[in-house]
Amino acid sequence: MKVLFLDLDSVSPRHLGSYGYERDTSPNIDKIAEQGVQFNNYYTSDAPCAPSRTALMSGQFGLRNGLVGHGGTAGDMRHEGESRNLFSDLSVGGSLPSFLQLGAGLNTALISPFPQRHGTYNFYAGFNEIFNTGGFGMESAEQVTPVAKDWLDKNGKDDDWFLYINYWDAHTPYRAPESFGNPFENTELPSWANEETLEKHQQAVGPHSVHELEIDHNNMTYTNEVSDKFPRSPGEIKTMADLRKMIDGYDTGIRYVDEHVGMLVDHLEQLGVLEDTVIIISADHGENMGQLGIYGEHATADDGTCRIPMIIKWPGMQEGVVDEGLHYHLDLPLTLAEMLDLPASPNWDGRSFADSLKTGADTGRDYLVISQCAHVAQRSVRFGDWLYMKTYHDGYHLFDDEMLFNLKDDPREENNVAEAHREVCMEGAYYLNQWRDTTMIKAGLDVDPLWTVMKEGGPFHAKGFLKNYGQRLIETGREEQFEKLKAKHPQEFPEERRDEKGEFTRKMMSSLF
Template sequence: MTRIYTLVFVIFFTSIIQAQQKQPNIVLIMADDLGIGDLGCYGQTKISTPRIDELAKKGILFTNFYSGTSVCAPSRSALMTGQHTGHTFVRGNKEIEPEGQQPLADSVITMAMSLKKAGYATGAFGKWGLGMVGTSGDPNKKGFDEFYGYNCQRQSHRYYPTHLWHNSQRIELTGNDLSQKVHYAPTLIQEKTLAFLEENKDKPFFLFVPTVLPHAELAGPDDVFYTKYKDIFPETPHKGNDYGPGATIAGYASVDKPRATYAAMVSRMDAYVGQIVDKLQELNLLDNTIIMFTSDNGAHREGGADPVFFNSTAGLKGYKRDLYEGGIRTPFIVSWPSQIKTSKQISHTAAFWDIMPTVVEISGKNMESYTDGISFLPTLTAKGKQKSHDYLYWEFHEDGGKQAVLVDGWKLIKLKVKSEQPHFELYNLKKDPKEVNNLVGQYPKIVKKLTAQLEAAHQESPIFPLYRKKN
């Protein structure tokens, strides 16, 4: 009888482990301000990104993928909630003193909360920006078992910050006092990222890596990454807000060789992606893990960054804070060895708000909150019919307000939204992907149709109002 009980016990727990293994591990890596043209697999020639390029060669590369919007917090909100910026809770970079940004509300359901409910261990390592520790937007309250990194995106302007956060614990970085540079934050965050994989290797997990690289400031150790580039580009030093007396958190330090430093930061990020892949391989988890790589918005021009020199937008118009393609079109690469056997480029149009319904479906569960997204799992697995969007929508609350809507290749952009005389631009992306020819005066019926869609997509928020109040 003892042997029978032992056999039943073994079979029971083996079946549990096997059931857990059927749920794929999910790794979502999001760069900060990385342009679509900054990766070799999207055409970059000056910066080396072999590990991300390798993911693309073995997986799926999307050519028409869009971020939540063109700046940090609202784009991340769209990602986490599966809702575009006309619906998602956080619509702008609203700062909270002394540290943090406008928090997600208690009522908001995030991707991490859904996956945690589906039985996943959850961890986030990098930059959060959706609610300070102790608020309703605290990452531990939004589905993450563990968080390590910058809670506040203002603090992340410094790569040698005074502190980071590990859940509710403020981790003081001794020596980093805005006059000395001792601890490089990305290195510390990467160590915690790899530790999470080791600690959760025996259960399904969701690893979110919102790395701060290569966001300004331009900074990093004088190591192998910098040495690779320091003498190959023509350079003009950038004067900034240096470490030392009078330095502020939100400043960007001076940099002697901004191009070399930026390239080094992108290559460092690429190497960190490779370390995650290697750790998954070491733990025999790679085959059953889906890895997604993207960027929160288009290329930036701050702190000495030179996106023109690197062709960081791959020839597209606009940069971070623009709703032109260069501000919102982003790289998106998916690797999933057990499901994706042949590499391919996909022209399916998708956006940040599609990721949540996709990963929830992958977990074996159904969406329990409203989403503007459409799962692109059929595109990944080549099984079933892929549904498409009727429209994509974005809004941006600075610079007088901006809105954009994309319908069947036609893109309408509304500028100076908060003024009495807004400006409209219309582009046919199928014929003019670089948005050179404004056709607003030639197609009044299309403008009228897209204007109606633009207005319907936006639900006014009392916390983040977009429209000018009328007396």
């Protein structure tokens, strides 16, 4: 068995041709989709990067494995505790690579800098060979593909291997080489990208809104300043020309990755092993391109961020099938176990969709719960046509605490209809509570890592930023928005709370004497 797993960082299915995108971003990926099964409603359980890949490799929800953020306690997996043996669970079949290594007897290889980028060294568990491409996730495809080709030259004709490759070019800042040009400079923008949408998004606030597309970690603020090294990424979107630059930058990144996917497919064909190779194409998360007023970021628990592509071309299995069922990405380990007729780890939370590959059967779930705790603290429920969103920390975007979107009528999440459909919100809240309680009881947990994030000051990419960002809001004439953010996040201004408490006490005392 030969398996090629392509993890295309930040690639949204909404920007792939086989998923209905108007622009020609993905001819090579589209061809693979025609030869296999494409999953249209496939979601990461936990976003963004580190939580998503940890959930995939551990086969567990972030609520259970503990890694839901990019810093603090929730930036690491939970310890196994008393039950830990000489070999950890991840070492002996509890992780996807170790399962394929020990259970299926595959030579497992990783081409990725991801574990070093996020300090998630648990990701290595079970890989025989590890190739860190050395750019902390800032490398382009031309640095990755030669490593992959070299590995395939040495191992591709062997019978049993699993090769996992990361490509990063669709991740901000968009960095496809200037020599690649702009394949879309004479192509119309997507229909939603118009003056009316831009005018609406000019009212948004927060990181990666049209006013501040960059984060300055050194000065703890959000900014419109960009590096000369990344000319494809704008710092702000004031005009339609800026909007084109943003969308073209992202789409060019995807097209550049697609070209390298085509190179790998051609290489497999040259080696004479293409027809015997399972090809899996997916991503860690998508990319918001205007959804919720956010551009070029994967910062929310919504459809834009959490819906990801999944295309599987498996020799001898279904071809040209489009699956509409609801699936988690952490369903993949159990699916592979069933496809290989092997016992699965009892610690995995997923559910197999193997019958979708074998017969085209509907193997979808009734609902999904998707989470984000790195940029915001949100949990959402995807069911029917609905996306119900519960916000615990808005990451300074002034999101409503509850939001509801009908994705059939409003796929870009422009209209929050929570007030008009309270009964649907109640259904979503019921599913959310049911999932959380069931998962915690099953795992014997008493701490929800989302609340750990909140206790430690909020999501990593928002923690401590509000005061400096507030200064920028004031300087750019948006003091009213700053006042609203202060009112929503009073814990970040304890001195003002002390002053208010003192004034309240003085008033109460004066009423007594």
